[in-house]
Amino acid sequence: MINAKKAVGERAAAYVEEGMTVGLGTGSTAYWMIEKLGEMVQAGLNIKGLPTSKATEEQANRLGIPLVTFSDVKQLDITIDGADEIDPQFQLIKGGGGALLREKIVAKASRRMIVVADESKLVDVLGTFKLPVEVVPYGWEKTAFDIQLMEGTPHLRKDGDNTYMTDNGNYILDVDFYPIREPRKLSEALNQLPGVVENGLFIDLAETILVGTSDGRVLIK
Numbered sequence: 001m002i003n004a005k006k007a008v009g010e011r012a013a014a015y016v017e018e019g020m021t022v023g024l025g026t027g028s029t030a031y032w033m034i035e036k037l038g039e040m041v042q043a044g045l046n047i048k049g050l051p052t053s054k055a056t057e058e059q060a061n062r063l064g065i066p067l068v069t070f071s072d073v074k075q076l077d078i079t080i081d082g083a084d085e086i087d088p089q090f091q092l093i094k095g096g097g098g099a100l101l102r103e104k105i106v107a108k109a110s111r112r113m114i115v116v117a118d119e120s121k122l123v124d125v126l127g128t129f130k131l132p133v134e135v136v137p138y139g140w141e142k143t144a145f146d147i148q149l150m151e152g153t154p155h156l157r158k159d160g161d162n163t164y165m166t167d168n169g170n171y172i173l174d175v176d177f178y179p180i181r182e183p184r185k186l187s188e189a190l191n192q193l194p195g196v197v198e199n200g201l202f203i204d205l206a207e208t209i210l211v212g213t214s215d216g217r218v219l220i221k
């Protein structure tokens, strides 16, 4: 069977050029982009990576990709990352893997964001995928209550019997807001709640979308 995520991830690595500082995304599609970048680095490509999660940091270290942090750089040339849903206006839902906060900080610091996904991620209207919202543990029940008043149905993310914890020590509420007809408004309203750290709506950040199809093609949008 053709691995659409592998094909699209590897294709995206071609956007990375000598000397660039690269935001390294998180997830099972970005994984293949990072593996390919590792090969390119071993073959002599000189780049610096800034990882969006601890998992990605470990992968990059294993592959010998030199890493920087925001104490070294304030702007990146490019970020390549996956998505959970992509609408026709290139607005995204991200955070299925819990990395949305670091991913958004890195994407916003980048001159361009390339999104890699298989075609199952393309939707007409966002929200079938429950929107991940990162919240501080203190008072999360009150934050969830406030989200319900916004007509969302929140579910506290679990990790087996435990509450799932992000790389930043926060919780995730996966919120059913379907259909999300006004993603910008919803994103702004969520971020007004004091307990919300960030939400998984990525508005006007994706510049180019690479879509891997089940028959092995990569479409560039």
Ligand SMILES: O=C[C@H](O)[C@H](O)[C@H](O)COP(=O)(O)O
Pocket (backbone or CB within 6 Å): 025, 026, 027, 028, 029, 030, 081, 082, 083, 084, 093, 094, 095, 096, 097, 098, 099, 100, 103
């Ligand atoms: O927090 C996780 C990220 O936003 C991922 O980029 C997103 O969940 C897509 O992951 P995957 O490529 O594994 O479907």
